[in-house]
Amino acid sequence: MSTQSVYAEKTVSLSELRKRPADFFGGEPVAVLSHNKTAGYVIGAEVFEQMIKLLEANLTGVKGQFRPNAARMKAIAEQGANLILAASEEELFDFSE
Numbered sequence: 001m002s003t004q005s006v007y008a009e010k011t012v013s014l015s016e017l018r019k020r021p022a023d024f025f026g027g028e029p030v031a032v033l034s035h036n037k038t039a040g041y042v043i044g045a046e047v048f049e050q051m052i053k054l055l056e057a058n059l060t061g062v063k064g065q066f067r068p069n070a071a072r073m074k075a076i077a078e079q080g081a082n083l084i085l086a087a088s089e090e091e092l093f094d095f096s097e
Helices: 014-019 045-058 070-086 089-093
Strands: 010-013 030-034 037-042
Touching: 010 014, 014 030, 014 070, 014 089, 045 070
Parallel strands: 010 030
Antiparallel strands: 030 037
């Protein structure tokens, strides 16, 4: 039996994420589980922006290349939510990181 680290206090199943994706784009990361294994993480725009700033601060001389503004981040999140809602059960089941 193998163990896996989950780097979030909250978890959600792929099925639940598909039903209410906007509920999970908040101020803290949410682990998305598929068959009780972490398939990925959902994070809000503010958390993502903080991560980019931390990476830039720790990687001297490296500037983040993906720097969308708040409106673009919202559009990306909405597009992701729409893709999740449109995905078939088979696509969600076969999802891998």
